[in-house]
Amino acid sequence: MKHILKTLAVASGLLVGAATASFAATEITWWDFLSGGDGVRMKALIADFNKEHPDIHINATTSEWGEPFYTKVRTSAAVGQQPDVMTFHLSRVPLAVKEGVLSDITDEDLANAGLSKSDYFPRALESATEGGKLKAVPFDVHALVLYYNKDLLSKAGLLGPDGKPQGIGTIDEFNAALAKLKEQGVETPVSFQTGGEGGTWRVFYTLLAQQGGKFMDGNKVLDGDNAAKAQKALAVMTDWVSKGFAPQQAEYEASVALFSSGKSAFQLNGVWEVPTYTDLAEKKQLGFEWGAIQVPAWMGQQATWADSHSFAIPQSPQGSITGEKRKAVMTVIGWMNKHSIRWANAGHIPAYKPVADSDEFKKMEPNATYSVLAETAVYDPRSNIAGVGGPIYDAALNIMSPAINGFMTPEEAVTQMQESLGQLAAN
Structure with a gap:
């Protein structure tokens, strides 16, 4: 009897082991x-x-x-x-x-x-x-958007009845709005990272793309009339800084703090800061109502820097x-x-349209408001020198950022980018 029980126990153990092995997770x-x-x-x-x-x-x-x-x-x-x-x-x-x-x-x-x-x-x-x-x-589309302080815009007559900015559809209109806000005591009407790589690149690339410009055409950097369009984009950003509309040499964290503290009426930044302002608002630590929309077609065409x-x-x-x-x-x-x-x-x-088209997402704000930009998103150049952490980001830090802060002219900056990045792209 003991022999039979021992045999059954061994057999049972083997079966359990086999079952465990057959159902082991990948x-x-x-x-x-x-x-x-x-x-x-x-x-x-x-x-x-x-x-x-x-x-x-x-x-x-x-x-x-x-x-x-x-x-x-x-x-x-x-x-x-x-x-x-x-x-x-x-x-x-x-x-x-x-x-x-x-x-x-x-x-x-x-x-x-x-x-x-x-x-x-x-x-x-x-x-x-x-x-x-x-x-x-x-998995997603994450892009540059325009955050706005509803309270400051309302005081300046720049908030429409739908709760969104009004009168900022062109670059001239936006600049006029920034000047009005400055006159009314807003310390830094528009905030973005002016002293770093990512924020500088995203704003510049958006303004370039809105002119129909290409940063690269094949392996050529800012070739043909793209150079003039790049100069114009840098000139707009330089003008914002020189007039005190945007902060000088602001690191990323400082640019976020300017908006969250109510010292900026607008902020140009990625969608990833939505949770920051949502959490602050829920904790009653923000002090104002806010929203976010796709960047208006300031330079003529609807286009926005994006990555995924x-x-x-x-x-x-x-x-x-x-x-x-x-x-x-x-x-x-x-x-x-x-x-x-x-x-x-x-x-x-x-990025998965069945979710983007769902009723649940359409109720998610401000995401649903700016989600239209997924159709006009402009990704970085198709090049081995582009992309997160690549040479183009280095150029944004070492050439574009100094230019918009007044240490070189837009023309000089474009020439430097053509020379330094052109050599890398050709290899």
Whole structure:
């Protein structure tokens, strides 16, 4: 009898072990660069995905945003130790393709995720594509927007009955509004990062694109009449600073503080600051009503700087993930897109149109108000010198920012960019 019981116990143990093995979760190595509010939201999404999918488990690691993250990706791929999936800025896709670190996302991959190319805004999809191949799956559209202080605009007669700015549709009208606000005692009528790279680049690129200008044409930097358009964009920004409409050499945090403290009537910044002002307002620490709209077509055409967070599958010289693990990764990507309404409350516009078109998103303000910019968004140049943390951002810091603060003329700045970036682009 004891022998029979012992045999049954062994057999039972083997069955349990076999069952456990057969239902072991597929482990997914995930890398992202998301901190602050974005990081909190993504960690919550990952936790919920893991709860809902006992067969798939995401092991997430967060690294430093910008060039440190992309250097880590490049180094890991070179030695075959890359993650299974990662977040990626679409502005970095051209350089990543040149480096060979992105695996193509096929139609079969999208089908495994329950997605299709028609689900996405054309501008985002185009930016995710290189050489006719989809290199990443867009997750959002995050762009430059115009924040505004309703109280200050109302006092100046610049707030319409719909609660949105009025009389600022052209650059001349906007400049007149800034002058009026200054006369009424507003310390810094419009705030943006005038002493750094990101904020300077986004405003400049928007003003350039609104003239129909191209920063790059092939490998040529500010070629032909694009040089004059770039000078005009820099001249507008220089004029704002010289007249005291915008702050001198303001770092990012200072530009945000000027608006949140009520010292600026407008702020040009990314959608990612929406949670900041929402939280301050809820805590009754803001002191005024605010809103955000797409940047008006000041220079003639509706265009706005934009980028997208996306999901990409890295590859090494030995290849990329295949089989069931690849299907699992696409399941993750599909789930994240279909639940991106929770990402949208960080200010982002969902790149996945079924969510962007949903009633829930249409009630989300101010996102729903400025979401129209997804159709006219202008992504960084298709070049290996463009993108987050790239040489163009260095030029914004070392050439554009000094120019708008009066240390060189717009003409001198454009010449320097043509020379320094032109050499890099040709290589």
